[in-house]
Amino acid sequence: MNELMNNGSLFQLNCPHCGEFIFFNPPETVSEATMVDSNIGRVKIHNLYSNRGTNRCYEAIDAEMICNSCHYTFKTTARRNFDI
Numbered sequence: 001m002n003e004l005m006n007n008g009s010l011f012q013l014n015c016p017h018c019g020e021f022i023f024f025n026p027p028e029t030v031s032e033a034t035m036v037d038s039n040i041g042r043v044k045i046h047n048l049y050s051n052r053g054t055n056r057c058y059e060a061i062d063a064e065m066i067c068n069s070c071h072y073t074f075k076t077t078a079r080r081n082f083d084i
């Protein structure tokens with residue numbers, strides 16, 4: 001149950017505890033930081049990985065956050081795909 005919707009350039013993930021669908025828009029060109037998102041609160045992000053195909057780009061980033069829905073603290077990898 002980890003199907004990713006193709007939703008523009010937002011990073012997407014699911015809470016591993018309650019399954020809440022979470023998305024966020026990270027600051028540009030940040031590879032390691034703590035950011036505060038108005039919807040989901042504080043997120044620690046590390047290790048941006050990217051992979052470029054012929055007309056698609058794939059990125060993944062490690063994120064540590066507290067789920068808004070169940071308040072579980074977790075680390076996970078968020079992903080996004082977009083056209084280039």
Ligand SMILES: [Zn+2]
Binds near residue numbers: 016017019020068071
């Ligand atoms: Zn949750």
